[in-house]
Amino acid sequence: MHSFKAVFKRELKGYFATPIAYVFLVIFLFFAGYLTFRDGFYEIRQADMRAFFSNLPLLFVFMVPSTAMRLWAEERKSGSIEILLTLPVTIPQAVIGKFIAAWCFLGIALVLTFPVPLVVCYLGDPDEGLIISGYIGSFLLAGGFLAVGTFFSALSKNQVISFILSVVACGILVYAGMPTTLDYLSNILPAPAVSVIENMSIQMHFHSLLKGVIEFRDIAYFFILIIGWIAACSIILDERKAS
Amino acid sequence: MISVKELRRTFGPIVAVDDISFDVAKGEVLGFLGPNGAGKTTAMRMLACFLAPDSGTATVCGHDIIAEPVAVRESIGYLAENAPAYGEMTVAGFLNFICDARRIAGKAKKEALDRIVPMCAVGSVYHQTIDTLSKGYRRRVGLAQALIHDPDVLILDEPTDGLDPNQKHEVRLLINKMAKDKCIIVSTHILEEVEEVCTRTIIIASGKILVDSTPALLKEKYHCSLDEVFRKVTRTKKSA
Numbered sequence: 001m002h003s004f005k006a007v008f009k010r011e012l013k014g015y016f017a018t019p020i021a022y023v024f025l026v027i028f029l030f031f032a033g034y035l036t037f038r039d040g041f042y043e044i045r046q047a048d049m050r051a052f053f054s055n056l057p058l059l060f061v062f063m064v065p066s067t068a069m070r071l072w073a074e075e076r077k078s079g080s081i082e083i084l085l086t087l088p089v090t091i092p093q094a095v096i097g098k099f100i101a102a103w104c105f106l107g108i109a110l111v112l113t114f115p116v117p118l119v120v121c122y123l124g125d126p127d128e129g130l131i132i133s134g135y136i137g138s139f140l141l142a143g144g145f146l147a148v149g150t151f152f153s154a155l156s157k158n159q160v161i162s163f164i165l166s167v168v169a170c171g172i173l174v175y176a177g178m179p180t181t182l183d184y185l186s187n188i189l190p191a192p193a194v195s196v197i198e199n200m201s202i203q204m205h206f207h208s209l210l211k212g213v214i215e216f217r218d219i220a221y222f223f224i225l226i227i228g229w230i231a232a233c234s235i236i237l238d239e240r241k242a243s
Numbered sequence: 244m245i246s247v248k249e250l251r252r253t254f255g256p257i258v259a260v261d262d263i264s265f266d267v268a269k270g271e272v273l274g275f276l277g278p279n280g281a282g283k284t285t286a287m288r289m290l291a292c293f294l295a296p297d298s299g300t301a302t303v304c305g306h307d308i309i310a311e312p313v314a315v316r317e318s319i320g321y322l323a324e325n326a327p328a329y330g331e332m333t334v335a336g337f338l339n340f341i342c343d344a345r346r347i348a349g350k351a352k353k354e355a356l357d358r359i360v361p362m363c364a365v366g367s368v369y370h371q372t373i374d375t376l377s378k379g380y381r382r383r384v385g386l387a388q389a390l391i392h393d394p395d396v397l398i399l400d401e402p403t404d405g406l407d408p409n410q411k412h413e414v415r416l417l418i419n420k421m422a423k424d425k426c427i428i429v430s431t432h433i434l435e436e437v438e439e440v441c442t443r444t445i446i447i448a449s450g451k452i453l454v455d456s457t458p459a460l461l462k463e464k465y466h467c468s469l470d471e472v473f474r475k476v477t478r479t480k481k482s483a
Contacts, residue, residue: 006343010329010336017331079327083388086291086321087344088313242294 003089007097011071015105020070028063028109035059036116047124052116053134053210057174057202060145065166067106068149069159071098072237076157081241091241095234099150099226106142110135130212137209140222144202145170147229154237177201244269244396244426245290249299251450252285259285261450262299267443269395272422274441274458275430278477282450283430284324287398290428291321303396317345320394322402326385330374334365334384337373341388355391362417363387378405386414390421397427403436415440434469448477 015021035055044051075081084094120126149166156162175181176197186194198204202225205218245267252260260282267273275283288294290301292312300307306314328337338359342352360366363383368376373384382405389397402418403411411433418427418440431437437444438458446454453476454461458469465472 002346003344006340010340014331079325080329082293082323082327086293086316088316089344090313
């Protein structure tokens, strides 16, 4: 546990030791706000945060891989991985420590969007449960994308390559569940296959949480997604750490 | 304290380390010599449990490198080639992180830092970020992290590379000072260093051990300096 804690602490501090954290937070908060108000936050005259949450998958497709890309690619490129993995730290402890630190950082970014719910509460009488489940869904969404990004960060020493691969993989997870994609796929694939794709996409599970319904299958989906990609990251890291 | 048995590691078609076996006891300083690409770093990485061997094994302080890698890592201090570190951290932050990962806390941490900072002469750069340090200081920070838990076994991959003559001398004095209580493996290209600090030397080329002797015995056997011994041994291997 101490090894996990040490890695977690170092990683989280590492974000704030460089301008990375501040640049990320400013860009994220700007676009989160911009996309919310661009989509008629005031015009719909409803005290809810649908406009804010529904844009997060698109924003996260780019923002989360930018957080994840340095996690392992930088360690491998600078050689510091040789220090980390010759300390009494196992690969899963190191991977999970870094992942949780990055997830907490994304959690901080989500917490900093607090003015949006405050505005909603000031203007009307929103359903608090809907806002809370929306934030839970957003946090899980960030975790899912982060796990994908962590895997691709371990796959390549080059941060740009790992960023591009992560964006593509996260984009597929989002766009596979879009109504237009599903309509198109239903013309060329049998209905059960389309249903499988819809269930595997992040969109369906995220939107289910946005409706305020916290179902086991949606939570399980995100955890399986996270555990699967993290496990794959540990395996690939063990294979490639010295290359 | 270190027992290596038929250790072998390949990278695709390249055999980096080819069935090497040797033992190192407490009080010995083993100089690992060899041309570039001989397999020194790969062998050391396997002993430090960074790389897994393809076959064979080794025990460090009674712990098997394959079965008990965490126990091995707890009992060794390892300085990697080029002394990598986290550039964005300060020296203080980095050494604190190493203490945390090695479960050194509270009073023990303070004592460890009070001992290691003057020992490795990093006090003047203690609050500086590692990225801003010279090569010499970076290597000293690397040495400090390897020694902070006072390990029984030290594995140092080119510990004096990039240091000025004074710094080299200081590091050699430090190794000599620790030698009697520890088991130390040092890889180097500097043959005068072997004569100054090593009680035994192994010359390795193309992954195989060519010579396992003491520097004095080697000079006596070949009737020449260690430099010439190195050239003779490694060139014979190449031409063979």
